[in-house]
Amino acid sequence: MKTLKRIAAGVLALTFLLGMTSCAGAGSKKKTGLKILDTPYAVEDYAMAINKENGNLKIAIDLALKELTDDGTIPNIINKYIPSDKKVETKKTEAATYPEFTTVKEGKLVMATNAYFPPYEYYEGKEVTGIDVEIATAVAAKLGLELIVEDIEFDSIIAGVQAGKYDIGCAGMTVTEDRLKSVNFSTPYATGIQSVIVMEDSKITSLDDLLGGSYKVGVQSGTTGDIYMTDEVGEDRIERFAKGNDAVIALQSGKIDAVVIDNEPAKAFVAASK
Numbered sequence: 242m243k244t245l246k247r248i249a250a251g252v253l254a255l256t257f258l259l260g261m262t263s264c265a266g267a268g269s270k271k272k273t274g275l276k277i278l279d280t281p282y283a284v285e286d287y288a289m290a291i292n293k294e295n296g297n298l299k300i301a302i303d304l305a306l307k308e309l310t311d312d313g314t315i316p317n318i319i320n321k322y323i324p325s326d327k328k329v330e331t332k333k334t335e336a337a338t339y340p341e342f343t344t345v346k347e348g349k350l351v352m353a354t355n356a357y358f359p360p361y362e363y364y365e366g367k368e369v370t371g372i373d374v375e376i377a378t379a380v381a382a383k384l385g386l387e388l389i390v391e392d393i394e395f396d397s398i399i400a401g402v403q404a405g406k407y408d409i410g411c412a413g414m415t416v417t418e419d420r421l422k423s424v425n426f427s428t429p430y431a432t433g434i435q436s437v438i439v440m441e442d443s444k445i446t447s448l449d450d451l452l453g454g455s456y457k458v459g460v461q462s463g464t465t466g467d468i469y470m471t472d473e474v475g476e477d478r479i480e481r482f483a484k485g486n487d488a489v490i491a492l493q494s495g496k497i498d499a500v501v502i503d504n505e506p507a508k509a510f511v512a513a514s515k
Contacts, residue, residue, distance in 0.1 A: 275489070275514040277507050278437040280448045283469060286429035287361075289377070290402045290410030293425050297342035298408065302427045304337040305383035309376070315430055318375045322360035323505060339384060344408050350381040350388050353407035355395035357484040359509040361413045361431075373411045376430055394483055396463025399423050413503055415465045434504040435466055438492065438511065445499055456498035459488035466501040486510065 291299045309315045313331035320329060345351045354373060356362045362371040369390045381388040391407060398410040403423045413433055416426045439445045445456060452473055460467040462481040471479050480497050482488040488500045489510045500507075 273440050273442050275438050275492070275511045276441050276443075277504070277511055278439065278445070278448060278451075280437075281504065282435040282437055282448060282501060283465070284432065284434050285415040285465060287373075287413050287431040287433055288416050288429045289380075289427040290399055290414055290420065290424040291408070291427060292402055292405055293423075294405075295342065295408075296425070297340040298344065299425050299427060301339040301342050301384055302380055302409070304339060305380045306376075306428055306430050308334050308337060308383060309379050310430070314379055315376055318379070319372055319431055321375075322372050337383075342384075344386065345405065346389065348386060349408075350377070350384065350386040351391060351406075351408045352377050352388060353391050353393055353398045353401050353410045354412040355398065355484070356390075356392040357486055358413050358503070358506050360505055361503075362411075372431065373413065377409065377411050394463075395461055399463075413506075417465060417468065419468070435469065435501060436504040436507040438489065438500040438502065438507050439498065440492065443498065451499055457496075459491050459497040459500040461485045461488060461502060464502070466503070470501050489514075 289302060291302065306315070311332050311334045313329045316329040352374075354362045354369065356364055356369040358371075360371050361373045362369055369392055374388075374390060378388045393401065395412060398407075398412055398414070399420055400423070401407045402410045410424070414426075415433070416429070420426070437445075437448060437451060445451050445454070451458070456478065457480055458470050458474060458478055459480045459482060460470055462483060467479070467481060480488070480491065482491065485500070485502050485506050488497070488502070491497045492500050493514070502510075
């Protein structure tokens, strides 16, 4: 997340003069950045949402995900964005025999995502890229399809897949009992951690502080962070935002006290605040 700073020259000059005339020894206040609490909130698996009526597409995607995991493609994609010292295990695979399936657009695999969730999906120029996009591209190639990415609001993804507007929903999507009522899910392809972001000078120093106090918590609407925290602290303490970075902006401006979001986006937001 980038913060644009536009300060008029006159304001700069006034600030300088005020600093010069202030009492001796007075220092300027250092900008407070963000930090992630040491204790993770929750650990969860990510999978692709698939229309319940398209069982053969789910079978085909599961077969492709297994091949791409076994041959090292998916672990290497994840390692590209989230470097790890763990050696990628690979083994020889044989091409699977895929069942016949249909897609929303012939020859295409249409993926619904919310492209404000780095490093899983984010904009690089005008193109959406990231872990989910690269994995979905590899899956599409296995199935002889071209990937089409549609950037929509996160809490519209499940409904869109259920309605047949998109073939898959892929956006750091966690399998939950509630979502399983509306869509099927592929086998998981990555693991995520829910983390808590606070200001560096926050009085919140632990998960217990957050849950036990009366602090306002920001979440991205429809995410598991939203679901978990609503259950934990109740509606009165939750502030929902369309995008994760909107919640972070609200935290920085003092409108809320913490943000609960997946760890990898959290790390990106914290790094941008320094």
